[in-house]
Amino acid sequence: MRFVDEYRDPDLARALSAKISTLAEPGRHYKLMEVCGGHTHAIYRFGVHDFLPETVELVHGPGCPVCVIPMGRVDDGMAIAERNPDVILTCFGDMMRVPGSNGSFLDGNARGADIRMVYSPLDALRIARQNPDRQVIFYAIGFETTAPSTALTLVRAKREGITNFSVFCNHVTIIPAIKAILDSPDLRLDAFVGPGHVSTVIGCRPYEFIPRDHGKPLVCAGFEPLDVLQAIEMIMRQLADGRAEVENQYARIVPWDGNRQALATMADVFELRPYFEWRGLGFISHSALKLSQRYADFDTELRYDVPGVRVADPKSCQCGEVLKGVLKPWECKVFGTACTPETPIGTCMVSSEGACAAYYNYGRYAKKRLPLHV
């Protein structure tokens, strides 16, 4: 019972669990996708599954920024860093271990490249200021949670006239990924647990097409296990009532209209790419950002020769199926044997928000846990 003890309010957790069970129609199987990797992590960490009846299944979605970076883009970053000795490539910590076809950025460093981990794009800008004789590149990744940070950093770089700084932009947007999932024939979903922090930026409105065009509910949720349980209860209530709406469980943080300042800055600094490759999901149109004309001087892809070669995932890797929610992590043939957090073959094993890493770290023990009596 150690898991239930860790809930802030175990009684509330039990009550929500009981309500969810009552709302589940006998004989019906429910598939709910949590879009965001932060939720996947919390779900495994806190054993949220144990509070759900067996007929309510949680399917992990594509919302882990590290997981969706395709091999080719890792190789591009590596090529720029290895071919240009004056380059300092900077990226978030999780990105350092993502395997490309020539190894990860850590392997690149062992071969003599200068690839550094930063906490913030503003740290990358500081490194540029401190190293005027070097070229500093920020390898930007993430959904709308981190894209405004990159945008504001570029606004500042431009204002200060910093010329030895550029951004290799891999920012992706969540809505086209959800559309791709909805159009995928392999998967029948009943509803979505919507991402929390992406929604602080984009708000709830962009999800309205999901109930309108697809008849499926979406509830934006926070990251506490109780938030996730409550969002599931709200979804199950909608399904029981025959409703499909966008609801906001995380209204204490997520404004319905998003963050206007963030959206305006992003609109100034970025424009949509016609298409972008997502690991496992293939090319999705209008699903990623590049620097706008106004910021072209800061675009790494315009400054350097970028190989831009599409690289197929290793044969044994089934991250694509995991990212679409078609396979569970443990159904991948190399899970936990050839592919572990120490020696990842696929991206889902690298970031703690990846479904494979989350399941590897916590989920394996779930099967040993006693059923929870509520």
Add this chain to the structure above:
Amino acid sequence: MCLGIPGQVIEFFDETDQLAKVEVTGVKRNINVGLVRDEGLEIGDWVLIHVGFAMSIIDEDEASTAMEGLQLLGEQFDTEVEEIAASRIE
């Protein structure tokens, strides 16, 4: 990267670049508050920080709830704190 960590605003020290000093788990670090400044951010307020930027203003209860939740995540939380501690935004 995506979870966000709560910090308390101690001082605004750069209006042009909208930088503020915040305290996060006992360490004082600089962050950008440009995305929430219009919402009336004041000294003593709590914000949710992602990669060096305040993304939302939160109340104190939310901050402590979020912090408890993060601490339970263990290793991932430790990594986030180490990364913030290594940050030197100016």
